[in-house]
Amino acid sequence: MSMQRITFADGAAYERNMGGWSRLAGGPFLDWLAPAQGLRWLDVGCGNGAFTELVCDRCAPVVVEGVDPSDGQLDFARTRLAGRPVRLQRGDAMALPFAGGSFDVAAMALVIFFVPDPAQAVAEMARVVRPGGTVAAYAWDFPAGGFPLEPIQAELRALGLDPPRPPHFAVARADALRALWAGAGLAGVETRAIVVRRSFAGLAEFWSHSLSGTAAAQMIEALEPAAAAALRARVEAWLDVAPDGRVTATARANMVRGLVPSPRSP
Secondary structure, three states: OOOOOOOOOOHHHHHHHHHHHHHHHHHHHHHHHOOOOOOEEEEEOOOOOHHHHHHHHHHOOOEEEEEEOOHHHHHHHHHHOOOOOEEEEEOEOOEOOOOOOOEEEEEEEOOHHHOOOHHHHHHHHHHHEEEEEEEEEEEEOHHHOOOOOHHHHHHHHHOOOOOOOOOOHHHHOHHHHHHHHHHOOOEEEEEEEEEEEEEEOOHHHHHHHHHOOOHHHHHHHOOOHHHHHHHHHHHHOOOEEOOOOOEEEEEEEEEEEEEOOOOOOO
16 A cells, blocks of 8 residues: 655646546535535635636635645646636645634535545645534545546556555544544534535546556556556446446545534533
8 A cells, every 4th residue: 555645736738637527526515515605715725726616617606715735736726717716725624824714615626535644634624614604625536446547547556556545544444534523523414425426428537637747657658568458458348438438437435524523601
């Protein structure tokens, strides 16, 4: 099991690889949250702005503050979100640069398992959200094979290779997310699982999008041609291929939400 640090510096590569998946999961996530319009949002680990853009499109926020450690991702996000009510800055999920009670909603989209200390990150989100506000996240269910690239990664592991996974991928389990949110003192904690499907024009598009900017691509390029072809065939057996050649892949994520409690009266 690889525990190496994973970083995302190329916003365009991330968009091809994971941006579409993020929006597919982000839609049901926002449906589940059912937030009011005109709120103050914090997007922790905003990356290239895929989820931030979805919030702007669907929730008419007064403002979305986005925080991410990658300058490359933020540069891409600034371009895609130009003209939106969004402010972006480099920052640390475990030490958010905002005063307590600054937001109505704080969300993490596909981020919690990358944070060095997930519990501290959830505590920070709870700190910067007002009483009665929402702290929420969604995360690929890595332990149950829900990551969109699991077919590729599983077949690489079968060859004895070790494609990297997030250092805290186990926190994506529903019970682990509930424990993190409860541990941060949040109230009314709930979780829900979702299944999302993404279609591609054909196998070539699936491969080019899935491998864009990934360590898995480098591992496959290093294989002998016959081994790479055999791996590709095994991965394709995981997919739904329509008679017209369109390909559909499936992923699963867990969502979690909780409310910041009001201070107790003395």
